[in-house]
Amino acid sequence: MATTKREHDGADERLMEMELPTMHNPSPPVPTPPAPPPAAPSSSLQLHPAFYVVIWIALSSSTILFNKWILSKRKTPVDGETEPEQAFPFPIFLTTWHLVFATLATQILSRTTTLLDGRHHVKMTGRTYVRAIAPIGFFFSLSLICGNKAYLYLSVAFIQMLKATTPVAVLIASWAMSLDNPSRNILANVSFIVFGVVLASWGEIDFQLGGVIYQVLGIGFEATRLVMVQRLLSAAEYKMDPLVSLYYFAPVCASMNFCIFLATEAWKITLDDIVNQVGLLKLLANACVAFGLNVSVVFLIGRTSSLVLTLCGVLKDILLVVLSIVIWGTTVTLLQFVGYSVALGGLVWYKLGPEKVMEHAAVLREMVRTRRALGLAVVGVGAFLVLGVVWYAFSGPERDVV
Template sequence: MAMAAAMAMAAAAALSRATTMVIVAAWYASNVGILLLNKYLLSNYGFRYPIFLTLCHMAACSILSYASVAWVGIPPLQRLRTRARAARIAALGLVFCVSVVGGNVSLRYIPVSFNQAVGATTPFFTAVLSYIFTRRRETWYTYAALVPVVAGVVIASWGEPSFHFFGFVMCVAATSARALKTVLQEIILSSEREKLDSMNLLLYMAPVAVILLLPASTIIEENVVSITIALAREDFKIIWYLLFNSCLAFIVNLTNFLVTKHTSALTVQVLGNAKGAVAVVVSILIFRNPVSATGILGYTLAVIGIFLYSKAKKRKD
């Protein structure tokens, strides 16, 4: 009996490890996949409508997150009980829009590899904004770990053969907005009564993003719907690209939730850092964008800084 129980426990542990590995693989594939497909659509394919593309993402996230949370129950639905709480979610939705649109706009002008290098400075912006809004100070070694991150991105920018100033500015804006969302989320949803898991947060934020992006896309990207229909008549693959790309946006969020559930916040942070490096290598292999030794040195320095930052945060906690 004891041996049978031990074998059952070992089998359960092996199944749990295998499940976690599959989820992490799906998380990596969806994250890298949406980056590459966004780049292909916005730059190589010539679909130059990043706001509309983001609108498609958010519409898919609205529909699929509702199906997942409200119908399937993965995870259980968490209701908004007050208008104040709904207003806070709306504010997060606005910042979320800026971060996603900025990232997509940047991919029109700069390679995925450089986009990910700039995105590596998210911890720096998070630390700065956290101090501005909450006066929370990190330890000196946590701030010291951010020095190679920033220095690495500066070096990577200097050595980037495909550097584009506007693309760089939009990528920095997206990165800082992503950090601001993290800080605001911690501030306004910090109490146990208001805390939402990532999927329920997406359920409420995505419709807000759709409401904000619809007029923005209509005004800024004039006739985008008729242009997309015209493109589809010439090449119907654009519809499949948009549908698949939009579903990937939801899968990114779903797998992020599942990875956090099956591992830990620190593991997610470490895996996320490694994911950026994977995206850089894969994008260079696929798009064959030129890279310089200086750029590689800068990105490597940034990755080392992120690793040191993760270690410093773990030491503090």
């Protein structure tokens, strides 16, 4: 039984290392090896870890919302009237643009800063690049394309609910590739996540099968990529931080995405779509926010615990659901609310393990007991915010679901 627990803890630890964000799929991102993080630029000012966590949450959420805003349908008032709904239905172009920007940015940073000095410790050869990096880049490209395609059909809130199954997909992929041994206990733990997401999906009002298929495929491709990278990083000579990973993966992913773009969207997109419908400055800002997310990860690694990262990841997902309700008027049903709550609870239970959950729950109870006024205030404010969001989602004027 002790062996099973150690295997469970090891699987949780490795999965946690893969749960930092990437530029298009902020949850989860490029796997992070247990190697020491690259040194941040030296400064006499030492910032609190909470600063880096807040920046990561802000950039991670902004990347998703920005992508959704560009790709989704919207109405523009002109002369007191509302024009027909418009959209920028070119997710592959957007993904390709992000990867081209990331390729150029990492090349510039490698020549002007020390952020990418970790690449000098990676024994990258042409043979390794073709046999390891290129296949991983292939699945990376597919996950990004499918993830962005889903924004054309589904709300941000529902996509976040579906993404809660990513750890389950990673676990299954690791079993399929023999990186971990199947465990009945772990399977029982993740079953709560699956059950919660099934409930949330059942309660979705604007359920579109095409969007769900794209999102499920994206999760599957992402899980495969993460496990392949985990296998690559198991060798000491290939350990790299997220920014160095992007330095190697972005060029091959950009090339693959560009080929797919030529075959699927190049004959439909026009210069007017790029310049007038979205705008060059907005595309540049979108790419900068996405790339800034990867840079923030480099500064975040090693400055906080896995518990904080797990809870902050859950907080970010909840924040995205709330913002989807507020910005796009997404309707969330009671069944979805219950299902997503079950999924998030199962996610925390799986990542931290029963022992840590009980340990931190005891610490929280003790803090509430000794600081009753503060505890009641926190609980009261939290309950008020939750009830406010639930009321806004379930009532009020009828809103369009995008």
